[in-house]
Amino acid sequence: MTTYPKTARLMQRGADFLGSETAILCGAMSWVSERNLVSAISNAGGFGVIACGAMTPELLDREIAATRALTDKPFGVNLITMHPDLFELIAVCEKHAVGHVVLAGGIPPKGSVEAIKGGKNPAKVICFAPTLALAKKLLRSGADALVIEGMEAGGHIGPVSTSVLAQEMLPELAEDHLIFVAGGIGRGQAIAGYLEMGAAGVQLGTRFACAQESIAHPDFKKAFFRASARDAVASVQVDPRLPVIPVRALKNKGSEEFTAKQREVAGTLDREEIAMNEAQLQIEHYWAGALRRAVIDGDVETGSLMAGQSVGMLKEEEPVAAIIEKLMSQSEEALTRR
Incomplete structure (x- = not known):
């Protein structure tokens, strides 16, 4: 120092x-x-x-x-x-x-x-x-x-x-x-x-x-090196009753799958099959699994490439x-x- x-x-x-x-x-x-x-x-x-x-x-x-x-x-x-x-x-x-x-x-x-x-x-x-x-x-x-x-x-x-x-x-x-x-x-x-x-x-x-x-997997790192700031986008909240905190990640097929996951969880809420806390936990577990696929397995297509906008640097x-x-x-x- x-x-x-x-x-x-x-x-x-x-x-x-x-x-x-x-x-x-x-x-x-x-x-x-x-x-x-x-x-x-x-x-x-x-x-x-x-x-x-x-x-x-x-x-x-x-x-x-x-x-x-x-x-x-x-x-x-x-x-x-x-x-x-x-x-x-x-x-x-x-x-x-x-x-x-x-x-x-x-x-x-x-x-x-x-x-x-x-x-x-x-x-x-x-x-x-x-x-x-x-x-x-x-x-x-x-x-x-x-x-x-x-x-x-x-x-x-x-x-x-x-x-x-x-x-x-x-x-x-x-x-x-x-x-x-x-x-x-x-x-x-x-x-x-x-x-x-x-x-x-x-x-x-x-x-x-x-x-x-x-x-992190070499393919995960390569995705970061190729990305620009505008590639790191925030997820969209599908259902206002499901308070999903937006997540910023590199856009890929996994981003679309998360939107589908939200619809699925919202449906279970509609049918009163689960409580709100359980719905939020399901979303968290989804992210944990998707992130693991990207970071550990190198699945940069369907895994979650969580990245800030500084990724372009x-x-x-x-x-x-x-x-x-x-x-x-x-x-x-x-x-x-x-």
Whole structure:
């Protein structure tokens, strides 16, 4: 960090909170953010985050242990708030003394924040905040830091762009709270801008998805390298009764199949065969399966190629350390020019 004094100074609060050299988090990407990529990011001075996704407590237990075997640096775990075994997953994180738990996918259920912060090995809680009102509520409810993520991001997204969220929320919150900015960040110049606005750090997912240490299938990575920003499109909600959070991914045959899946699930709701919670879980399981086909099996036609709009900036495989160094160097150059 001594090589990047201006960036380091602006990142200091975030880096101190995370316990990492830089305040660059890796967004949790199911099937991608596993032991190899997470440990590589933490070892390179960033902050890796395991994507628990639909894992069982037993699987998460093994994944945390395997990550610990590859790094002695801090890393976090991302948990989906609607997971039926959420409190068991929290207990697994406590067992391994995970220092930071990221809660994603909705408002944390009652008692979850307290469970994370109140055990024998209390952890810091990071939450996603799509609006200013919800950000304030989450902070009052015990969140130690927030991620504000714009619609340019890959995977599950909200309706507002990163640049607008940053302008709306950083002036209100950043002085007294730790706010990380995410969504569409692919270069260090953007990082410099958000840090100057008061962000404690940033989160990037797509930029790391095709790193050399990422286990993603070669065909998955090739699809990213060929794509432009406009190829990463948001899914369409078919039925207003089925509150499907839009997902940004590269357009392919799988995008069309998801539309058909929504119609199928909506039909079961019509017939009152399942409850709304079960309907949402079916959609989540669909995404988990489709994403696995793309990331692990290399099925780039019918699998889900979740990608942010920064995908157009990816042209080749690079080591994680080189990516972080490039981002920091670009940020420092931008701050120096100013």
